[in-house]
Amino acid sequence: MSKEKLLILDGNSLMNRAFYALPLLTNTEGLHTNALYGFTNMLFKMKEDIKPDYIVCTFDRKAPTFRHQEYKEYKAGRKKMPQELNEQFPVLKELLKLLAIDIFEIDGFEADDLIGTLAVFAEDKGIEVYIVTGDRDALQLASDNIKVVITKKGISEKEIYDKNRMIEEFGITPVQFIDVKGLMGDSSDNIPGVPGIGEKTAYKLIQKYGSIENVLQNVDNIAGNKLRQNLMEFSEQAILSKKLATIITYVPIEIDLNSIKSKQNYDVEGLRQMFFRLQFKSLLDKLPKENSNDKVLEKRSVEEFEFETVDNLEKLKVMVENIKSRIYISINALHLNVYSKSKINNIYISTEDKNYIVMFQNLLQEDKENALNLLKCKLEDVSVEKIGHDNKLSYLLFNKLGIKLKGVIFDTKLAAYLIDSSKGKYELKTLIQEYLKIDIDGDGDELNIKMTCCLKELYKSLSQKIVEFQMEQLLYKVEQPLTETLAFMEGQGFKVNSEKLNIIGEKFKDEIQLVQKEIFELAGEEFNISSPKQLGKILFEKLDLPVIKKTKTGYSTNAEVLEELSDRHPIIDKITYYRQLTKLYSTYVEGLKNVIDEDGKIHSSFNQTVTTTGRLSSTEPNLQNIPIKYEMGREIRKVFVPDNENCVILSADYSQIELRVLAHIADDKNLIDAFINHSDIHTKTASEVFKVPLNEVTSLMRSRAKAVNFGIVYGIGDFSLAKDLKITKKEAKDYIDTYFDRYPNVKKYMDDIVRYAEEHSYVTTILNRRRYITEIKSTNRVVKALGIRLAMNTPIQGSAADIIKLAMVNVHKELNKRGLKSTLILQVHDELILNVYKDELEQVKAIVKKEMEEVLSLKVPLEADVNIGETWYEAK
Structure with missing residues (x-):
């Protein structure tokens, strides 16, 4: 199931941004409306982009907060709010009520504290949070599930930060952002910080030492007499500044998500009257029409x-x-x-x-x-x-x-x-x-x-x-x-061998340390591999590799960049492997330990209503996404075992199901004949594309033909194929053209399905599953190209999904009908996993193979490969 979303609006900050971004506007009553107009426009845009389930708005109160008690000079010297802005706030709150958006404000706490409390509360409920503000203080709240949307250039442009973006762009975690502010201070809030320390020095110190406390403990090691002196002299002021900068996440407020969610349907008529009053004629079109499909709800x-x-x-x-x-x-x-x-x-x-x-x-x-x-x-x-x-x-x-x-x-x-x-x-x-x-x-x-x-x-x-x-x-x-x-x-x-999981965990740690050592040797020094900033310096300054992409704080070292550099230096593949290992360790070693139930099993949730293609997904944990490119990824499957010593694991995997579906849908004689004659489809394609006899097809030719076969299924173009195979665009085009010459009905199918999608805005599968593809009517060239690829692939991938689902139903039904103890326990894309009792093994093998291969009558045979093992790893 996809996560619900909470949108938190920082009312004061956004109104302030909108006020200064737009020229002063007034309505016929003489009321200033520029901030209201900018705020409402931004809100409609955010609703459209984020599609939140819940929306709340927070405000500051005039009463002093606990920070004023800690430090009397807190926010001293701030300019008084202009009357032209001040008069718009009561009207905004009227608007929010009409929009059915809950307002949170409380004496003694700032809006930031309410935002922090709401965000953490929602995150704990498994809800994805978007905080919209112009105040960078909120960056400390960023996490994997809390996105901070910082408005720029008024409120029309925005930057979205989560935990990874913070680390990549600033080289610090969101929590460490508090330490940075504690050192450098904040003139807008009159937080003193440490004299002489600006933004650059603050980041440098926290990147190195991790926190203000660690900076102060290591003050003797810090270069620069004046800097050392200031840190020692103003150490208490630094700690106080950090405290003042810290957003509280436990404000005593009542939060009822059900009541918030029940207010999604706003007062259309009330808003219409308000917009007329404010003379927001351009916003009237954003409201539902009374006699349209979006009529006012009864x-x-x-x-x-x-x-x-x-x-x-x-x-x-x-x-x-x-x-x-x-x-x-x-x-x-x-x-x-x-x-x-x-x-x-x-x-x-x-x-x-x-x-x-x-x-x-x-x-x-x-x-x-x-x-x-x-x-x-x-x-x-x-x-x-x-x-x-x-x-x-x-x-x-x-x-x-x-x-x-x-x-x-x-x-x-x-x-x-x-x-x-x-x-x-x-x-x-x-x-x-x-x-x-x-x-x-x-x-x-x-x-x-x-x-x-x-x-x-x-x-x-x-x-x-x-x-x-x-x-x-x-x-x-x-x-x-x-x-x-x-x-x-x-x-x-699915039963898990916890002892084996611990052993594999140690194996991962050893492998991570080994790869880390190899990276250090190739780099010629030790550094924080997980820090994009430090990694960027190694790759692009020390090793002098070509810069592919830059961020505001330095060099980009994301996966796409590393892929482009993969043949430039042996350190690149090592870094990619290191990232994969650490991700696997945290997600599937430590992660699995947290979800093993009292019965020693993992009870994953299977979701039917998430993907647009019809494929199933699994969550808590996602067992369909264990990477198996590396042996260490495959090792994870060793911890999944049968229920007891009387059982084994059976894996049944469809062979090239999407290509078989393509042959059926396209009704291409050459492709159908290849499957009917049980030819190696990739070797046969290589023979056709490269115009050589079957016995002269090399492993490289077969590998490239395989890329073409699966690429065609996903609507691949010559540019992408050239990139995948590391060949010229012309060579890639020749491969694709030759492929379509040999399989002409595949080309006809692709052209026909794109035309159908352009006309109807959707495509269907063999069993009439429908997917809407609005992208195909876009005037944006890139978006339209995506729509074309989706139109080509969806009937194939969706039909494959329908087939495996129907096979699951039939296998489960037949096992029950025969009163067998063996059970279906997992589905991963085109693979079914069963816990099978040894005394039922031959019977179950026959049932699974028959039900999978005879599930639908296609123009080509369906083939399922069945394997047995003492673990999921062995059965694969």
Whole structure:
């Protein structure tokens, strides 16, 4: 699942920026409006770019803060706010209310402290945070999930900083930015710092010593008598300055994300009147039109939703007796981030004439066995149809209780995803707003039961769309059955050998130290390899390698730059390897230790509604993204083992599935014949492209033909192919032209699908999965080129995704049908992983191979390679 986003606006800073960026404007009342206009324009742009789920705005109060108590001169000497700006703030707060944006301000704390508190709170909830401000003080809050958007040139241009950008650009971490400010001071806030220390010296000292405290401890080693003297004389002032510069992240404020999120639908009519009053005519076009598809939402009040609370066994019996043929169901869950602790809190059930909130945990405490049996009789009854939103969660948690949810006929989340896969998230409240034009307020149980009630109307709307888009087979035969399979897989988990993980961890440390030593030898000195600044000096000053790209603070040493330099010096490949190793170690050695559950397994979450191509993704952890280019990456797979000594790991991998799909879709005779005759497709392509007999194809020719084969699938051009193969653009063009000469229908398919996309703005897969490609109509040449590549590749990659999903459903179904103990536990792109009992091995091998190879009838055979091992590594 993609992360939710919180947008935090620094009200004072942004208004100040807008005020000085734009000429003074007034409306007919004489009210100055330039800051308001700039702020509102910026806000609409940020909403469009970031697409936040939550928006809040913070303000300073006039009351003194704790910093004034620490240092009476704090912010002394600041110019008084111009009256022309001051008068715009009350109007801004009116605007924010109409825009349904929460305002946070509190005596004793600055807006920065509120921003810090909100950001850290949201980050802890797994939410991605964007802080928009003109104040660079906020850079100290940057992290992997907190982005600081610094406005420049007024508020029209911006720079976005996260932790990596801070390290790359300044050579320090975000937290160390506080130390820099403590040393250099800040004239705008009247923070004294240390006399004689400017920005350059402050950065240099913190880059070397890491903190003010370490600088002061090593003051005797610092060059420059005056600098040393000042540091010793003003050491306490430096510590105080650091304290004054530190943003507090624990302000005592109440934060209710549900109430913030419920305000996404702003008062359109109120805003329209406000914009007329302020004479913001150009902003009127940004508001939804009343009679358009984005019409004002119909408000639904509490009184319109009647429901009964089921909090004892007698009420549960009555509810169960009233359930006859169809229910709409959703659940509220606890501790979802840890499988062993995850459980159902409450259940929301709506029938055709009744609505219930089932206080599930209360019932379990009263009489667990009877409560479960009463629910089980209806939840496992196929004749009682179930319609829900995100049914995977229901399957997963009911499975834990021994209840097999049956009779599920529709999942509104999956349906909405299939209708438009580009949205990234499909929350029930948002879908109710979008498809039913209904706005429901409230939170907690009240909101959940209202949303469950709305499933009736939403089901009708979405099911009609599925028929209209001819996606019945995709939804009912692939995606919905897959939901049950994935829930089962998540519950099964993949066992990890913790002892082996520790051993591999030590192996990684040794390898990292060895590579580090080799890098130092090649560089002729020791340095911080992880510091872009220090690395840049080694590569471009000491080793005199050509500068590829520069940043504001020095040389760029990103992956793209290193790739261009790879053949210039042996140190480059070593650095790339070092980066890969350290990333692997932190993500998959230390990272895996944090997600091993009580049962010794990792229960990864499989996401159906994230990718635009239809491929599955996995999170917490992402087991689909373990890099295997290097042996050390493959080593990670050694820690994944069978459930017990009676089992083995089985891996079944489709052979060249995307090329086979291409042959089928393009209906190219030469390509089809190659697969039917079981030819080595890359050798055959090499023979065709290089015009040599099959037995004269060299390994280099085959390697280049392989690049062409897979490049064609992804719509590669001559420039990219030349870069990949390190050949001239002309040679690359000749390869591609020759390829299309030999496989003419592939060329025809590519041309036809691009034309179709240009006409319809979408393309489809074999099973009619649809992906919208708006990029293809762009007037920007680069964006349009991307759209063309997506149009060429999506039907191929999407069809491959459909095939592996259907295979998963069929394998799982067949294993259950035969009553086997062996289980499907993981899917990685074109590969299925199973935990197989040894006494069932031959039977399971036959099932997996048959179901994967016979899943769909194509013009070419599908082939699955099956391997067995004592670990995932051995089975690959």
